[in-house]
Every structure is written in structure tokens, then in C-alpha cells.
Amino acid sequence: FAIGTMEMGGSAYKENSSDDGQEDVGINYKLNRFPYAVVWQPFPPLTWILPMAGHTGITDSRGVVHDFQGPYFVEEGRMMLGRATRYIQLDPNKVMGGNEGENVAERWDRLIGMGCDDYRKRIHCIIYPNCNHHVAHCLNKLKYNGWEHWEMFQLWWMVLFHSKYCGLRGFLISMVPFLIILTIVLAVVLAKHL
Secondary structure (H helix, E strand, O other): OEOOOOOOOOOOOOOOOOOOOOOOOOOEOOOOEOOOEEEEEEOOOHHHHOOOOEEEEEEOOOOOEEEEEEOOEEEEOOEOOEOOOEEEEOOHHHEOOOOOOOOHHHHHHHHHHHHHHHHOOOOOOOOOOOHHHHHHHHHHHHOEOOOOOOOHHHHHHHHHHHOEEOHHHHHHHHHHHHHHHHHHHHHHHHHHHO
């Protein structure tokens, strides 16, 4: 059920491998583990209208999610609304931030930690700052793909066109409410014009 893959100028991260010789835990939907990824879940009722808008988190090298859930609070290990339903696999070799001499996993984890520490000093708001801004801030710390200007709307674009569903369950939870509302709206519009 993949919408696309995260290519962004080079080879995508290969699941279950790393350049530093350590074996990654790999993607595990049931344990909510996604090494080197942005994870997403619907945020009802907003997602029912805008299917790319939802709750996001970012994971460390072991796949543990870091999720800005409220004022001065970044949860580690679980997302606010349950398990992720979509994920965007990132390539840890595209991290341009950090210090030379660090291996890929150390650099990724340290920079994600710095981004999370910054958000532990911030108030949370549904508009700004929110979980999407936290993830964008972490991507900016990573200088992911050489870019330091990640924003919420770029994340929405990535979710819509580059994410993968976490199996059939992920697809159903993510899209069925939107598709039901879309069907009702189309039926009403067509009924008025017949």
C-alpha cells in the first residue's frame, strides 16, 4: 500500500542495514518501530477533511518515536494517538548536520535529541508550534538532504506523496473516514444536479 518511496536525490535507506556495521531493529508496525523515519497518524476530525494533515513524530536510529505531545513534553516510545499508520523512510546517509567522526546512528540520535530538547522548552498549540513543527525542526537540525528550511506543509506533501501505509490496517484507519465523507459530498452534489 505504498504511495511512493522516499528517493529525494539518491538511494533510499535500506531497511535492516546501516553503514556503521550495526544491525538495525527494522520496521515493526506492531511495536511501532521505524528506524530513521517520520511517522504519521490521523488526527480526527482534521484528517477526515485533509487526508495529509495528521499527527507526526520522528524516530531515532533504533526506531523509537519522539513525539511532541503537549507543552514542554516530548514523549519517547509512543505516539499520542496510538500506533503510526503511515511512515516516511529517511536515508540516514543524507544527514549533513553533526560532527565529523560520529557514525551515522550517533549523529542521527544526537541531532534528534537536540531538536527534542529545544521543544521541551516550548508551549504546544494546535496551530503553532505543534508536532509537525517539531519534526520539521528535527529535520532542520539534521540538515536532512542538505536542507535547513523544513516546514509543516513540506511534511504534509511528503505524507501525501512519499509515505507508506503500515499495512492494510494503516490504510483503513488513514483513508476510510476521508473516503466516506468524500463519497457523501459527491453524492449530495450529484443529487442536486440531476
